[in-house]
Amino acid sequence: MATERFDAVVVGGGPAGSAAAYTMAKAGLKVVLIERGEFPGAKNIFGGVIYRKQLEDIIPEFWKEAPLERQVIEQRMWILGDQSAVTLSHRNEAFKEPNNCWTGLRVKFDQWFASKAEQAGSLNIYETVVTELLRENGKVVGVRTDRDEGDLYAEVVVVADGVNSLLGKALGVHREWQPNEVSLAVKEVIAMPKEKIMDRFNLEGNEGVTTEFVGNTMGMAGLGFLYTNQDTLSFGVGVMVSDLKKKHVKPYELLEGVKQHPMLRRLLQGGETKEYAAHLIPEGGFHSIPPLSGDGWVICGDAAQLVNFVHREGTNLAMTSGRFAAEAIIEAHEHGDFSRAGLAGYDRRVRESFVHKDLKKYKGLHNFLRDSDPTLMFDKLPQALNEAAYQMLLVDGVTKSEKQRMAMRGVTEATGGLMSLIKLGARGWRAMNG
Amino acid sequence: MHIVVCIKQVPDSREIRIDPNTNTLVRQGVPAIVNYYDLHGLEEALRFKDTVGARVTVISMGPPSAEKSLRQCIAMGADEAVLVSDRAFAGADTLATSYVVALTIEKVAQEFGIVDLVFCGKQTLDGDTGQVGPGVACRLDYDQLTYVEKVVALDEKNHTITVHRHLEDGVEVVQTKLPALITVLTELNKPRRASLPGVLKAAQYKPVVWSTNDFANIDRSKIGLKGSPTIVSKTWVPEPRKVNTEMIDGPSPEAIAADVTKRLWSSEAASRLGWA
Ligand SMILES: Cc1cc2nc3c(=O)[nH]c(=O)nc-3n(C[C@H](O)[C@H](O)[C@H](O)COP(=O)(O)OP(=O)(O)OC[C@H]3O[C@@H](n4cnc5c(N)ncnc54)[C@H](O)[C@@H]3O)c2cc1C
Ligand SMILES: Cc1cc2nc3c(=O)[nH]c(=O)nc-3n(C[C@H](O)[C@H](O)[C@H](O)COP(=O)(O)OP(=O)(O)OC[C@H]3O[C@@H](n4cnc5c(N)ncnc54)[C@H](O)[C@@H]3O)c2cc1C
Numbered sequence: 001m002a003t004e005r006f007d008a009v010v011v012g013g014g015p016a017g018s019a020a021a022y023t024m025a026k027a028g029l030k031v032v033l034i035e036r037g038e039f040p041g042a043k044n045i046f047g048g049v050i051y052r053k054q055l056e057d058i059i060p061e062f063w064k065e066a067p068l069e070r071q072v073i074e075q076r077m078w079i080l081g082d083q084s085a086v087t088l089s090h091r092n093e094a095f096k097e098p099n100n101c102w103t104g105l106r107v108k109f110d111q112w113f114a115s116k117a118e119q120a121g122s123l124n125i126y127e128t129v130v131t132e133l134l135r136e137n138g139k140v141v142g143v144r145t146d147r148d149e150g151d152l153y154a155e156v157v158v159v160a161d162g163v164n165s166l167l168g169k170a171l172g173v174h175r176e177w178q179p180n181e182v183s184l185a186v187k188e189v190i191a192m193p194k195e196k197i198m199d200r201f202n203l204e205g206n207e208g209v210t211t212e213f214v215g216n217t218m219g220m221a222g223l224g225f226l227y228t229n230q231d232t233l234s235f236g237v238g239v240m241v242s243d244l245k246k247k248h249v250k251p252y253e254l255l256e257g258v259k260q261h262p263m264l265r266r267l268l269q270g271g272e273t274k275e276y277a278a279h280l281i282p283e284g285g286f287h288s289i290p291p292l293s294g295d296g297w298v299i300c301g302d303a304a305q306l307v308n309f310v311h312r313e314g315t316n317l318a319m320t321s322g323r324f325a326a327e328a329i330i331e332a333h334e335h336g337d338f339s340r341a342g343l344a345g346y347d348r349r350v351r352e353s354f355v356h357k358d359l360k361k362y363k364g365l366h367n368f369l370r371d372s373d374p375t376l377m378f379d380k381l382p383q384a385l386n387e388a389a390y391q392m393l394l395v396d397g398v399t400k401s402e403k404q405r406m407a408m409r410g411v412t413e414a415t416g417g418l419m420s421l422i423k424l425g426a427r428g429w430r431a432m433n434g
Numbered sequence: 435m436h437i438v439v440c441i442k443q444v445p446d447s448r449e450i451r452i453d454p455n456t457n458t459l460v461r462q463g464v465p466a467i468v469n470y471y472d473l474h475g476l477e478e479a480l481r482f483k484d485t486v487g488a489r490v491t492v493i494s495m496g497p498p499s500a501e502k503s504l505r506q507c508i509a510m511g512a513d514e515a516v517l518v519s520d521r522a523f524a525g526a527d528t529l530a531t532s533y534v535v536a537l538t539i540e541k542v543a544q545e546f547g548i549v550d551l552v553f554c555g556k557q558t559l560d561g562d563t564g565q566v567g568p569g570v571a572c573r574l575d576y577d578q579l580t581y582v583e584k585v586v587a588l589d590e591k592n593h594t595i596t597v598h599r600h601l602e603d604g605v606e607v608v609q610t611k612l613p614a615l616i617t618v619l620t621e622l623n624k625p626r627r628a629s630l631p632g633v634l635k636a637a638q639y640k641p642v643v644w645s646t647n648d649f650a651n652i653d654r655s656k657i658g659l660k661g662s663p664t665i666v667s668k669t670w671v672p673e674p675r676k677v678n679t680e681m682i683d684g685p686s687p688e689a690i691a692a693d694v695t696k697r698l699w700s701s702e703a704a705s706r707l708g709w710a
Contacts (some may be wrong), residue, residue: 123634123637123638125634126632128630147627147628147630147632150629151630152630326479
C-alpha cells in the first residue's frame with residue numbers, strides 16, 4: 001500500500017481524466033492519474049475531431065502547443081448510393097478565426113494533454129491497471145491496482161475509464177451493454193504524401209476537411225468518416241453492434257466494402273494503411289446517463305455515456321465533464337466534504353451546461369433508431385434519394401413534372417407510402433428535438 | 435554494500451525501421467527504453483538490496499530525455515539515480531563513453547559512499563559493442579567478470595563474489611575480490627515489475643544531474659567526439675533476404691488455419707524433420 005494519501009485519484013488518461021487531473025492539480029490538489037496504457041493514448045482511438053471551445057476553457061491558446069493535425073475549414077456530408085452520392089457541405093474561411101475544430105490523432109494528443117496535467121503537478125503513473133474500488137462504510141476511499149502493494153487512498157476517485165467502464169459497473173451505475181446501445185467503429189490510419197492529400201481535398205497550408213457518410217453500410221445503422229491529417233487520412237465506419245450480429249458481418253469486411261465506393265476509392269487510392277483499430281462508441285444517449293457522483297466518487301466522459309453521437313462530439317463532452325468534476329472536487333476540498341452532497345456541484349454543472357442540454361435534445365433518437373428498420377434508414381432511403389437526384393438531373397426528354405413525380409414516388413415507396421414517410425419524418429424530427 | 439548499475443537508454447529495437455532512401459535508422463518517434471540487459475543488472479542489485487540491504491545507485495550518460503529511463507529504475511527500487519549529461523559528451527564512442535562512466539563511478543563513490551560492485555549489461559541493443567563494461571573496469575582497476583549468468587554468492591565478510599560465466603564451451607565458476615564489475619546476461623534473473631509505491635516515488639523523483647563542470651579533473655580531450663578515435667568509414671544495410679511469401683486466404687479463420695496446417699504437414703520441411 002502507498003502510505004501517502006491523496007486528495008484525488010483519477011482513473012484513465014483520456015480527455016476526461018486529463019482534464020480533471022489538470023484542473024485539480026492546477027488548483028493545488030494532490031492528484032494521481034492512473035492509466036493502463038504504456039502512455040496515455042497508446043491504444044486510444046477516435047475519428048477524430050478536436051473542438052476548440054471546451055479545451056480552450058481548460059487551457060487557453062492550447063493550439064499553440066498541442067499536437068493537432070489540420071484546422072477544419074470544411075465539413076462534408078455524403079449520402080451514398082451504390083455507385084453514387086448526394087452531397088452537402090459547408091466550407092468557410094470563418095472557421096479559421098477563431099478556429100472551430102481540428103483533426104487529431106489520439107496517440108499524440110492524449111500524451112500531450114496528460115503531460116500538461118503532469119506539469120501542473122499531477123503524479124501520472126502508467127502501465128498500471130485499476131482493478132477495483134476500495135470502500136469503507138459504503139464510501140469509496142481509493143483504488144486497488146494490479147501492482148504490488150497496489151492500494152491507493154484518496155478523498156475522491158474520478159472514474160474516467162472510458163466506454164467499458166469497469167469501475168462504473170463496480171459502482172452499479174453502469175450496466176452491461178445491450179448490443180443496440182453501442183456501435184463498433186473500425187478505423188484505419190492511411191499514410192499518404194502531404195501534397196496528394198492537399199490536392200485531392202483542395203487544401204492550402206494547414207487546412208483540413210472532414211467527411212461523414214451514410215448509406216452503403218450493408219443495410220446496418222451506421223456512419224462512416226474520412227478526415228484529413230497532415231500526412232495521413234483517418235478512415236472508418238461505425239455500425240450498431242446489434243446489426244453486425246444480425247447480419248453476421250465482420251467489421252473489417254464492412255470497411256473493405258465501403259472502400260470500394262467510387263467516391264472513396266479515388267480519395268484513398270495509393271495510400272498505405274499504417275494502423276488498424278476498433279473501438280466501441282456509447283450510443284445510449286440521454287436515457288443511459290447514470291448518476292454522476294456518490295460518496296467519494298464522480299464519473300466522467302464516456303464512462304458516464306456523455307457522447308453526442310449525432311454530432312460525433314465526445315472528447316469535448318469528456319473534457320468538459322472532467323473539468324466540472326474537478327471544479328466540484330475543488331469546492332468539496334475547501335469544505336472538507338466529499339460525500340454525495342459535497343460533490344453535488346458536479347451534477348449541477350453538467351445539468352446546467354450544453355452537455356446535458358445537447359444530449360437531452362436528442363433523447364428520443366436512440367429509441368427512434370432502435371424502433372425503425374435500419375435497412376430503410378441506412379440503405380433504402382439513401383438509395384431512393386440518390387435515384388431521385390439522378391432522375392432530376394438526367395436530361396432525357398422526359399418532362400420535368402414527370403421527373404419530379406418519379407423522384408417523389410421513389411422516396412415514398414422506399415418508406416412504404418406517403419403517410420409512412422410523413423410519420424417517419426415527424427417521429428425523426430421529434431427524436432432530434434426532444 | 436553499495437552497488438552501482440550502469441544503464442543506457444536505447445531506442446526500442448522492436449520499433450526501429452530503416453529509411454529505404456537514405457539507408458539510415460529512423461530514430462524519430464521510436465520509443466526509448468532501458469537497454470534490457472541493464473535491467474537484469476539492476477534486478478540483481480535490487481535482490482542484494484532486499485537480502486543484505488545493499489544501497490543501489492543507477493547511473494547513465496545520455497541526453498536529458500534519459501531521465502525517463504532512470505525514473506523507471508527508481509520505480510523498480512533503486513535508491514538514487516545520476517544522469518551525466520552535457521553536449522560535450524555527444525558523439526562518444528566506447529572509449530570516450532567508458533572514460534566518462536568510470537569518472538562518474540569514482541564521483542559516486544566520493545559522494546554516496548565506497549562502491550563495492552558495478553553491474554553493466556553484456557551489450558546494448560543499439561551500439562552492440564559490449565566494450566563499455568570492460569573499458570570501465572580497466573579504468574577503475576576493478577576485476578571484471580563478463581557474461582555472468584548467475585551470481586552464486588556474495589560474501590560480505592571476506593568481500594568476495596562468486597559467479598557463473600557463460601562461455602561458448604561451458605560454464606566457468608569464478609570467485610574474485612570486490613570491488614568488481616560484472617557484465618550480465620539475460621539468463622541471470624527476471625526483472626521485477628515496479629510496485630505502486632515505487633512508481634509513485636519515481637513520478638516525484640528528480641535524478642542528480644552532473645555536467646562536465648561537475649567533474650573537477652576531467653580531461654576534455656578524452657570526452658565526446660574529440661575523445662573518440664573511432665571512425666565510421668561506411669555504413670550500409672544488408673540486402674534483405676528474398677523470401678517467397680504467399681497469402682493464404684479462405685472463407686473463415688478456421689478454413690485458413692486448416693489449409694495452413696495441411697500445407698505445413700505436406701511440406702518439404704515437415705518430411706525433412708520427420709513429422710510426416
Ligand atoms: C471511432 C470513433 C470516432 C470518434 N470520433 C470522435 C470525434 O471525431 N470527435 C470527438 O470529440 N469524439 C469522437 N469520438 C468519441 C471520443 O473518442 C470519446 O468520447 C472520448 O475519447 C471519451 O474520452 P474519455 O476520457 O471519457 O474516455 P477514453 O478516451 O476512452 O479514455 C479512457 C482511458 O482510461 C484508460 N483506462 C480504462 N480502464 C482503465 C483501468 N481500469 N485502469 C487504468 N486505466 C484505464 C484507457 O486506457 C483510456 O486511456 C469517437 C469515438 C470513436 C470510437
Ligand atoms: C562504429 C561505431 C560508430 C559509432 N558512431 C557513433 C556516433 O557517431 N555518435 C554516437 O552518438 N554514437 C556512436 N556510436 C555508438 C557509441 O559508440 C556507443 O553507443 C557507446 O559508446 C556505448 O557503446 P555500446 O552502445 O556499444 O555499449 P556496450 O559496450 O554494448 O554497453 C555495455 C554496457 O555498458 C553500459 N553502458 C553503455 N553505454 C552507457 C552509457 N552511456 N551510460 C551508462 N552506461 C552505459 C551499459 O551497462 C551497457 O549494457 C558508434 C558505435 C560504433 C560501434
